[in-house]
Amino acid sequence: MTQRIRSKISRGSGELAILSLLSEQPLYGFEIAKQIGERTGGALKFTLASLYPLLYEMEKRGWVEGRWQANSAGRDRRYYRLTPGGRRQLAPLRAEWRSFFQALDSLAGVSHA
């Protein structure tokens, strides 16, 4: 697997993970990374370096929107929420990944690995 392919897969999965999380509630960067790590049992891990370029790119595409807002402790955070455009991306992205894994499964039996 080349680096380019790996990077595309990782980017695509990152987009799906972020959109899915933000469809539940607005979150700020650290929380996004933390929840992705926790909810995937550490299988998906975002560092600062991998998270923010992706978030900013998704913001530029109009999928998410970041807004500074104080949290319950009065600390300013940049909360990201899903835009209607991002919500529209979510269903086809999910379907695409589902068919990707089904295809991979039929080829390599990855779901039983």
Add this chain to the structure above:
Amino acid sequence: MPDWKKLVREHIASSALSAASREEVVAELADHLEETYEAARSRGLTDAAAFELAAQEVSDWRSLVKEISRAKEENPMNPRTRSLWLPAMANLIAAPGLLMILQKLAVQPRVLWIGDTAMVLYLPWLVTLPIFGAFGALLAKRAHARSVNRLIVGLSPALAVLGAFALVLPVSLVVDSHRLRDFPFAYFALTIFNWVVLPGLGLLIGTLPFLREPNRPAPSEA
């Protein structure tokens, strides 16, 4: 407690971001590092170990700065202009542009007579229209346009003519209302078929393949 803002500011000083954008990025990244550090401290790590853990969040600042600059690159155009108006404009120039070139080259149209009404068909132009439909839809797709906007862009040359007719017909009927009885509706319908429906079909053929998938990096592309 380390000064995270100072650390981040030093690293991204060389970025091409505007001052306001840079300060926002500094605040956000510093905040992330600070929270990583605090979480590590609360788990019982020493000050040095917590700092080390936070520092590991970025292995290559230069590459991060480059990626953030690219992602945050300010674009003066709003998304609708970029994904709809601009590709439509390009298609509106390209498709009629080719027709003008063919006319300049004195390519003879085929004239079909339907009753006493002539239908002028530029067959070489009609044959190329799927390419223009595909061209417009592809431009729109690359600008992350929704399917409906890709369709509009692909069909834009035909839609523009339809719009012109839709404007001209009522105006001419109002101006020349006394001629309403003699208005050549059959001629008008044939003209619309010739300059809207036929080209629209050609454009649609080229547009259709670009309507299915949203434009984003996808696993199937890998």
